[in-house]
Amino acid sequence: MKPRAAVFKFASCDGCQLQFLNAEDELLKLAGQVDFVYFPEARSRALEGPYDIAFVEGSITTPDDARRIIKVREESHYLATIGACATAGGIQALRNWADVEQYRRVTYPSPEFISTLSTSTPISEHVRVDCEVWGCPVDQHQLLAVVRSLLSKARPVLPAYSVCMDCKRRGNVCVVVARGAPCLGPVTRTGCGALCPAFNRGCYGCFGPADDQNMESFARLLASQGVTGDDAVRRLRGINGYVRPWRETADAIAADKK
Amino acid sequence: MSEALHMPQPALEDLIAMLWREGFKVLGPVARDGAVGFDEVRKVSDLAVAMRDTQEPGRYRLGQGAAGEIFGVVNGAFSLKPFFFAPEETLLEAKRERRGFKVSEVAPVAPPLAFIGVRACDLAALAVQDRIFLHDRFHDTHYQARRKDAFLVAVNCARSAPTCFCVSMKTGPEATTGFDLSLTELEQGFVTRSGSAAGEAIAAKLGLSAAGQNEVVSAKARIDGCAAGMQRGLDPTDLPRLLYAEAENPRWKDAASRCLSCTNCTMVCPTCFCHAVVDQEELDGNMSRRVRKWDSCFSLEHAHIHGINFRPKIENRYRQWLTHKLAAWIDQFGTSGCVGCGRCITWCPVGIDLTAEVAAIRAHPVKR
Structure with a gap:
């Protein structure tokens, strides 16, 4: 029996679940191994739980979603978050530092119909998560490696070291050292294969913090490159801004400025 | 040392062409993305001609050099390491069969490589890697396949970067062993020597004449001048004992406060050889590749064993790296793991300088 898999969407752009469909060369193999019984983006037929594997995309931003994720957890034997939104709160976690009520009134002609939370939070703040797949979007190879591990009844192992390791394996010249470019690579988890530095740009931190990093030193490095105050805060409060080490560092820099 | 020959500049062009004809893929220092790196060269103008590097801890810039100077750049981010010890390669494949599975080795694809412009430090590093991968009975077949036919043209250094400290590590600035041909660049051409039978054969084909006495003197003066002008040094005196004794020196914490x-x-690092071996399964579970990738003792996972991580803090990892490199390496391989190329200083984003760390520990020991 093929495992029953489900793909759920919360507050997100759909880019991560699209990585399944973008895996064109692997799609037939994937369909041969896993039965996606609930995947609204891919098929109109949607079956009820329970599910063996749930892939959850998106963050929790509404009271309805806060209730729905609990039901998803109850129905799912194994739950993996996919992407920066589900794993860290996403870019929309910028609201966590803003006045959401004001946004609501300014943005919508009839704000009374909008029911929203004042924060965007990762899935792990609401339910137990078995595996976190980072990235904006997730890396297709990592996503399929997780599927394969689960099929083999093995614990998925995803690399958590810095982008620098893959950057050097790839033979890139360091943009920090050779160009003085601000780059989040040294404190960011690998997964993209050091994509941006390969095109001579600093890393944006799409895969969130590496497993261990020295944010105090990194903040000093940014400052030495002239990246201070709001500029430094904006770099850290990006795609994964709400995740703890980056949040705390950005908050400290912001507090310092005041 | 073999006889010094005079190689006029055009003969370098001939050398490159000859190595290609002999079946080598020829690589040399080429400017790319703001640094030099070994890349394919077909002609002298492919090299980083008339360029110079500016290096300091955490900073590297490539700029204009002396007109006509071919080997003005000391080095770049990458040594010879990636060419012999591949950053990532498949070692074997396992295919599912009707009953059980079949394992087959994956032979490395290894065209013979010729390198032009290898510095003495990098030759010394290659000897260290040879000691690791080709020692005694146990040969790493993948490393060996790439290494065995390599042709190495060394260039003796006429200037050093401020991050260089080969003199104190006794590895440079002159290449004395481990090369096929060596060059010392002069205003007009090179003084060249062969260091192997293969090198001698190539030199003979180039039809070079003996170098004049003044050229030999001038070449030596350049190398000596480079050695005399070297700004950095690492005092190797009794290093293993010092570093083992100073395992609890507060300087490790201090370095860790900067280390990312x-x-x-x-x-x-041209000698660091740590690697991870991972299995990469095909999605249908019918095939799996065993892949070796460069790894690092600075990643948290590297020290993760069943149930525990024995180097959880950055200070543990920095100490592990430096103590292994400069001390345990000697116990293990009979040689230091450091050749004084200075890359770890230049290419550290926050410019941590191991020579300064060692000096600080030496100056303020907690144990006597």
């Missing part, structure tokens, strides 16, 4: 644990120093 990003792994860059180990990646650019």
Whole structure:
């Protein structure tokens, strides 16, 4: 029996679940191994739980979603978050530092119909998560490696070291050292294969913090490159801004400025 | 040392063409993305001609050099390491069969490589890697396949970067062993020597004449001048004992307060050989590849064993790296793991300088 898999969407752009469909060369193999019984983006037929594997995309931003994720957890034997939104709160976690009520009134002609939370939070703040797949979007190879591990009844192992390791394996010249470019690579988890530095740009931190990093030193490095105050805060409060080490560092820099 | 020959500049062009004809893929220092790196060269103008590097801890810039100077750049981020010890390669494949599975080795694809412009430090590093991968009975077949036919043209250094400290590590600035041909660049051409039978054969084909006495003197003066002008040094006196005794020196914490644990120093180090071996399964479960990748003692996972991580803090990892490199390496391999190329200093994003760390520990020991 093929495992029953489900793909759920919360507050997100759909880019991560699209990585399944973008895996064109692997799609037939994937369909041969896993039965996606609930995947609204891919098929109109949607079956009820329970599910063996749930892939959850998106963050929790509404009271309805806060209730729905609990039901998803109850129905799912194994739950993996996919992407920066589900794993860290996403870019929309910028609201966590803003006045959401004001946004609501300014943005919508009839704000009374909008029911929203004042924060965007990762899935792990609401339910137990078995595996976190980072990235904006997730890396297709990592996503399929997780599927394969689960099929083999093995614990998925995803690399958590810095982008620098893959950057050097790839033979890139360091943009920090050779160009003085601000780059989040040294404190960011690998997964993209050091994509941006390969095109001579600093890393944006799409895969969130590496497993261990020295944010105090990194903040000093940014400052030495002239990246201070709001500029430094904006770099850290990006795609994964709400995740703890980056949040705390950005908050400290912001507090310092005041 | 073999006889000194005079190689006029056009003969370098001939050398490159000859090596290609002999079946080598020829690589040399080429400017790319703001640094030099070994890349394919078909002609002298492919090399980083008339360029110079400016290096300091955490900073590297490529700029204009002396007109006509071919080997003006000391080095770049990458040594010879990636060409012999591949950053990532498949070692074997396992295919599912009707009953059980079949394992087959994956032979490395290894065209013979010729390198032009290898510095003495990098030759010394290659000897260290040879000691690791080709020692005694146990040969790493993948490393060996790439290494065995390599042709190495060394260039003796006429200037050093401020991050260089080969003199104190006794590895340079002159290449004395481990090369096929060596060059010392002069205003007009090179003084060249052969260091192997293969080198001698190539030199003979080039039809070079003996170098004049003044050229030999001038070549020596350049190398001596480079050695005399070297700014950095690492005092190797009794280093293993010092570092073992100073395992609890507060300087490790101090270094860790700066260290990003990003792994860059180990990646650019020409001798660091740590690697991870991972299995990569095909999605249908019918085939699996066993892949070897460069790894680093600065990653948290590296020290993760069943149930525990024995180097959880950056200070543990920095100490592990430096103590292994400069002390345990000697116990293990009979040679230091450091050749004084200075890459870990230049390419550290925050410019941590191991020579300064060692000096600080030496100056303020906690144990006597």
